[in-house]
Amino acid sequence: MFDVSKVRDDFPMLRSGKKMQGHPLVYLDNASTTFKPDCVIDAMNRYYQDETSNSHRGDYDLCFAADKHIEGARRTLASFLGAEENEIVFTSGATDGMNLVAYGYGLKFLKPGDEIVLSHAEHASTMLPWFRIAELTGAKVVFIPLKDKQITVEALSSVLSERTKIVSFAHVGNVLGYVAPIKEIAKLVHEHHALLVVDGAQSVPHMKIDVKDLDCDFLSFSGHKLCGPTGTGVLYGKYALLDAMDPFETGGGMNVKFFPDATATFLPPPMKFEAGTLNIAGIYGLEAAVNYLLSIGMENIEAHERDLKKYAVERLEKTGKVTLYNADAPTGIVTFNVDGVFAQDEATLLNSKGIACRSGQHCAKMLPEDLGTVATVRASFYLYTTREDIDALVDAIEQGGDFLDAYF
């Protein structure tokens, strides 16, 4: 394991003694975004203070250094995921990557009558690009039934057919934190000659991922959820698929030539998908974030969060005033309601005590139906979360009081 207090010292947001509503900040919204360690901020500053130049755009040393750095970052990300370098596309985040697959692959290859399989638990960034592609191509969106709020291989086989062309699920659900059996799903999907597009936003930051072992066709995630900068992300895609699909955006940096007859030729993947100037500082930061996580160890981070999850469930269950929606999900997300209090009102009460939790539907607006509630409070953990943070949450709930206390 690792020393959490040492880890917390690496984060300016945590060591600065920051307060919210007059109380020490307890940050339990890591499924939304995460704090950045010094090394990430330093890496970005290094680009701005010492190595600024545009990549792929010049013949001078500074530019060469930036280029080298970007390609180094691509290698770091490839090795982090068990992928090849040319399968790593830099994006602005998980949403950008999902849209790239939908518009680059889906729009090109889907036909009327083809089916896209999703689940009610999916985030808007998985749902909406495919809704749009279905509308544009005449393909049809099909939902698998959730079993005990989870995606199962059995439920998936019940909807797969020769019409299925795309299956898209989150590896770890952002509301409930259940882990989908991606490897088994990939096998089944491939038996039906369809493709598996994985939303890795909540899995890549929290566990060791090997895309070749999972055998997913695409996997998209965000940098800011793994201690990296906002506006960064990666789309992994099998090279042959990346090569077959269309670019989503065109412009500088991704073309080879263009001609008077209004045609153009494009660079091979991954550059084909990286039109315009990249978020260069962001990529410096993203690489630093990945190296930081690796220095702590993904297995250690996962074990730490699973331990916190167990502890939180134990403590919350003991209060006797909380409904838990995912007690048996192993990852570091606890989703609950305090009995008799609307989720938003509870989150406001927690805010008044310095505790940052999210409430609502967490961008998965079709899931509440399966949960039997319109909204939930979500506490989500990361490597720097402590048992004391969870104690603060549970104590606040135990003290209870009127949720209107937040205003008076």
Added chain:
Amino acid sequence: MPTFELTPAMMREIIMDHYSSPRHKISPDGEGYFSTHSSSVNCIDDIDVYLKFDGEGKVEDACWNGTACAISTASSDIICDLVLGKTEEEAHYLIDQYHKMMREEPYDSSVLEEALAFMNTGKQAARIHCATIGWDAIEQLLKEHHHE
């Protein structure tokens, strides 16, 4: 400032009262109602608001329905109460004073009645939109349909 001393206990009671038993939380089935949908990106609030004029430029009925937290339930219910019988001008004045209160600017408290219970909403800045969602919808309906 308030014309009488409104204690925190009274303010809580007003909010809880309209939250637990809202008077105007209903989708009207009668004719002559204008309606608008209002939802929030920050909160779960997802409501429809209805307004009916009496033919002489006054508000005859106002109601709302939907999913909402305590603050938006109580605040939407209270604005529906307060606009009843008011002319468009009076209603706009009232809503204007409420928005000033939310922004913590000087305001005329004499017209706000039970809505004064929300004077502390600024303490929870993330919830200001909950306290104004119904008010904004009524204001929009007044603007769009005042000549009809």
